[in-house]
Amino acid sequence: MKSIWRVLRKELRETLRDRRSLFTTLIIGPLLMPALIGTVIFMAIRHSGAASTGPITLTVAHAERAPRLLDFL
Helix, strand or coil: CHHHHHHHHHHHHHHHHCHHHHHHHHHHHHHHHHHHHHHHHHHHHHHHHHHCCCCCCCCCCCHHHCHHHHHHC
């Protein structure tokens, strides 16, 4: 168990020494990832809203067999 703690301490020390990985861990992850996810959600909502504004034209195969379906549509 002591060897695990030694390795963990060594790895943490090396990570804190490396500025680039520290920047990536502390800045990019918590700030950039929510912004990217929010952008994707915003674009999906905007795209779905634009698609549902007008009437939709459907083609029904064998429409004579389903007159109630045509009335519903």
